[in-house]
Amino acid sequence: MTPGARNRFILAVALLVAAGALAFIAFGDIGKNLVYYWSPSEMLAQGERAFGPTIRLGGVVQPGSVEWSAQKTSVKFRVADSHKSESASVVVHCEQTPPQMFREGIGVVVEGTLDKSQVFKSKRLMVNHSNEYRPPKEGEKPADWKGSVSEAAEQK
Amino acid sequence: MSASFAIRPIGLLRAAGIILGKDLLIEWRTRARINALVFFAVATLLLFSFALGPDVDLLRQNAAGYMWLGILFASVLSLSESFRVEAENATLEGLKLVPTDPRAVFLGKACGNAVMIFALCLILLPVMVAIYDVSIAEGLPKLSLVLAIGCLAISAPGTIFAAISANARARDVLLPLLLFPMLVPALLSVVKATALVLQGDLQDSLRSWLGLLCCFSVIYWALGFAVFPKVIED
């Protein structure tokens, strides 16, 4: 092999190795365990160790579990693995006013700590929107959505 | 020896080994670099605990992160030093004249830097155990493995960028500016892996983080190996 060809060969092999490693990150299984948030069942599987440290917990708001405080300044609900009623769930007590999109059945990520009574205390709640975008159903208009919204908010 | 140099190029690995040995020998003769590094890194670790106050739980929880930040800051010094040494007597020019693949220079230098940073890790370890009050839950062999791969992940891009910034203006600004963002993915996974080794790994996610770290190291080394001749050519 001439030096030039050998050079190019080494270069090609090195680039292939780099691309292979990147592809392994992409399509290998290692991404599965690298979590940005835990699902309720994953957190419960931690047992004792989940008490104390700040954790991100993600899942769906279990339908029928939302309890508002009188002033709507805090909210209690259960975060479940999935929409199925039998899936694992954790009680979350959130002291922050949730974003407007918060509702039963929507995906949320809460950041906080689990205390010994299995209540997850959270000060940061994020609503997770899916990648689905649909217009409102027939005959509905966003303007009609308001409940007891004041005039000021309505004008916007 | 010199005769065989003139007749045929020596093998890549052998040349790399010679350069590595040369770097380590220079270092061993004065031990100036490692002393400065250890002092700097220990000072950083202490500063973290001073800045955060005597909250033992907090320190123990974040020990891995602090340790790697200390190592990273110290390694920037070490990396720029490794090329400054060559620049002083224009010995890099000499290295370029050696009839071997310039990639050997990369391999030798990067291995030398990795050894250096790993030595720093090993010295730092007992310090960290003492001042952050951590215990090594998963055992020392596993921890050394994580540390070693972490050092490899730092040294390859570090060597490339140090070679670049050694000749640029404002090199003290440029090296961290290029290196730190590049290292974030590797740093993230090595800190996570170290924390798992220190605090125990219940979910069996150590292998994932370690795998990610290995992948990044491989990418950095392969790319560095491929492009280094371009970096030092004239």
Place this chain on the structure above:
Amino acid sequence: MLYVTIALFALAVGLFALHLFWAKARGWVWKAVAVLGGAMLPAGAYFGLSWAPSEQDMGEVYRIIFVHVPMVWAALLALVVNFVASAAYLFKRSWTSDSLGEAGAEVGVVFGVVGLLLGSIWGRPTWGVWWDWDPRLTTTAIMLVLYTGYLALRKFVDDPEKRATWSAVVGVIAAVDLPIVWFSVRWWKSIHQVQSNPKTIDRSMFVVLVFNVVAFMCALFVYLWHRFLIAKAARAREVALPSALPPAGPQEAA
């Protein structure tokens, strides 16, 4: 609307291809693209703000998608251009690929920063936070810092040849982050939604989105081309012999 959008899309792609492969046309093609983009941008904003229906969960706020997504795509595309140019430079030196790399990085950083800010503005009403260290957002932030470092490197090296080689090296290494940014939402659980596709977006919204993407690509093209011309001219001046010897006229004093 759909057919109009497809036609415009084809027109834009055709113009890009023409520009790429027919050097003689380069004088006027960018003007055509500029006219096309200049017409499509306001139209896209109109369609996005008023023509597209509101969304069932996000109401009106989702309309930010029509600027956020095209902006970030344009940024990623510009950085891919930077990668291709960097790799090309390492294989074969040329001021063209060096200048193209410079153009790609700068335009990519500008579009990327704006895209990130737009995402932040969108995140506040929907997620409830301006920023969160989720995988997509983190990798995007890393990407922007990386290419800022690339641009800083270019500023710090005076010798044009060394600058070209070294920044090409950095460009190739930095490009490792690009696929990670793109795939981060699929590899890891993230609060950022994964890429939408025609099935998950209502037809009327999808058309508007594609329309806006085409408009932003035209803008990207014009910006890239002009940034490239600037870089190329700067290179030409740098490598020109100092006060070029032969035509020694009175104006050569400088």
Place this chain on the structure above:
Amino acid sequence: MSFLTHAMLAQVGQGRIEGGWEYIWAAYGLTWLSLALYGVSLWLRRRSGEPPKELS
């Protein structure tokens, strides 16, 4: 509690975002502003590459 917070709290929990045009205007405004500013900056730099003799 101010009037505005009260209005905001009243909307909470419906699962839908109402209004929010200020965010949309901010986003579109930022987009247009940045595209325009960058275009202007390119325009101003258009002659930077020409030989110094033309600049002086």
